[in-house]
Amino acid sequence: MRINAHILFGLMALPAAALAACEAEPATDIRPPSCAGSTQPGPTPIRRLTRVEYNNTVYQLLGDSSYPANAFPPDEEAAGFDNQAAALVVSPLLAEHYMGAAEELAATHTPALIAQLPNCAGGGANSDSCSGDADAFIRSFGKRAYRRPLTEAEVDGHLALFEQGATLGETDYAPEVGVEMVIQAMLQSPHFLYRVEFGMPNPDGNEVVPLTSYEVASRLSYLLWNTMPDATLFAAADADELRTKAQIEQQARRMMDTPRAREAVKNFHRQWLQLGKIEPLISANGKNPEIYPDFNNGLLPLWRKETEAFIDYAVFEEDASVETLFTADYTMMNQALAEFYGVEGPSGSEFVRVNRDPSKFAGFLTHAGLLALYSKPDRSSPIHRGKFVRETLLCQAPPPPPDIVPEPPSVDESQTTREQFAQHSADPLCEGCHRLMDPIGLGFEHFDGIGRYRETEWGLEIDASGELVETLDINGPYDGVVELATLLGRSEQVKNCVATQWFRFGYGRVETEDDACSIDEINEAFAAADYDIKELIISLTQTDAFRYRRAVSAEEAS
Secondary structure (H helix, E strand, O other): OOHHHHHHHHHOOOOOOOOOOOOOOOOOOOOOOHHHOOOOOOOOOEEEEOHHHHHHHHHHHHOOOOOOOHHHOOOEEOOOOOOOOHOOOOOOHHHHHHHHHHHHHHHHHHHHHHHHOOOOOOOOOOOOHHHHHHHHHHHHHHHHHHHHOOOOHHHHHHHHHHHHHHHOOOOOOOOOHHHHHHHHHHHHHHHEEEEEOOOOOOOOOOOOOOOEEEEEHHHHHHHHOOOOOHHHHHHHHHHOOOOOOOHHHHHHHHOOOOOOHHHHHHHHHHHHHOOHHHHHHHHHHHOOOOOOOOOOHHHHHHHHHHHHHHHHHHHOOOOOOHHHHHHEEEEEOOOHHHHHHHHOOOOOOOEEEEOOOOOOHHHHHOOOHHHHHHHEOEEEEEEHHHHHHHHHOOOOOOOOOOOOOOOOOOOOOOOOHHHHOOOOOOHHHHHHHOOOOHHHHHHHHHHHOOEEEEEEEOEEOOOOEEEEEEOOOEEEEEEEHHHHHHHHHHHHHHHHHHHHHHHHHHHHHOHHHHHHHHHHHHHHHHHHHHOHHHHHHHHHHHHHHHHHEOOOHHHHHO
């Protein structure tokens, strides 16, 4: 039995009722000057589940590991991430996919679920004997699917749907059809597909209200785990114990110590550093086999895995700071990747820690995957490498290119890359933009187009000197990527950029003027923790932007 997604989206109204009363939290913490005055939580856009979140949620909800969202249209990216509320619209095509996935999931998992309803399973069931089990199932399954208890009106509506389905089977009474229709309906509801947040009741007409404990539970779970709350979070929400900063921090620290948190951190870095583009972009563009005979597409997943495994190890095994990510004298390799690098030690497919020469290598900036991604098929690319540092690590966007962009020089084995790109500093049309990128990218010139260290280029001596300009705190010359990495790792601008990127990823939106207090709180907590990455993530759960929202009127809610 099919429930049309377009009709369902119109029928399932978003209730404004919340479930607990509000009590003020004692102001015992010292807050930045920007937090003086009224609470400013910033915007609270409704957020649709991403494909990753959808897959993870149906796994937690149903035990389904078929990854149905992989067949959905790709999530649109904004501000560098695929979880930005402004871009997560539901197209007609996506709605059709939601309907198909709901039907498939309901059909697959109804037999196991109906077996848990003793008065509905087996022959002889009828409406009178089954209604109690159906009511309990709707309340239990619905609470987990909607991440909050259902209202009585919602329970009644789903009971009516269950009864309607149970009378449409081939036998006189078919509760399995009723259960299947209820699952279909819930999996297509906005309350499942979106993270609906209205905040606490607001009888006094306040402009800002705290989120309910259930809403905070969902914020925690999707920030730290990319999935729905677990039983412990639901229990805390049931007890209304996600109200204070201390209560939220306690749960956040528990959650950070689980394997799911590693996946969420990996998801952030995969998007922030664009690691997910290593395989599709490099395989699409290729590498010149005459220049790079050792390259093959089998290296691409190894390159991506190196950076992911390095960050995972550094953050969760070494409690790494931002500076460590830039300057670490080790990386992670398996045997195949070690053979590519010409390193001895690792054996087998497992990635293990490998120390590297600190005079040549430093943190993720010298990983082959990133260096090859920001290169051309036949050479390195000072432009793309410099642009990556400027935009992604310094959070500075260079000015747009002119309408007419000259063709880059072709490979000339009589000149180094630096010599060939000297025109960018000599031509006034190019200099204004390229001075922000090329002097950074040229610092990577000891690494070729597939990310391997080299002493010479075409037998010519390499000049890897560079210069940082128009930064907030690290302007000046440097020589080579190790010195560059040291400067970036110590930079307050870079650390604030990392915090900003986590803000965007964690909150699903870009920062606004109203977020000044929350951003200052995050940066102060980050600095107080000596820029520990895990502490940065914990700090995201302690802000006004995380715990509050602007009040929603009854008209807006309906």
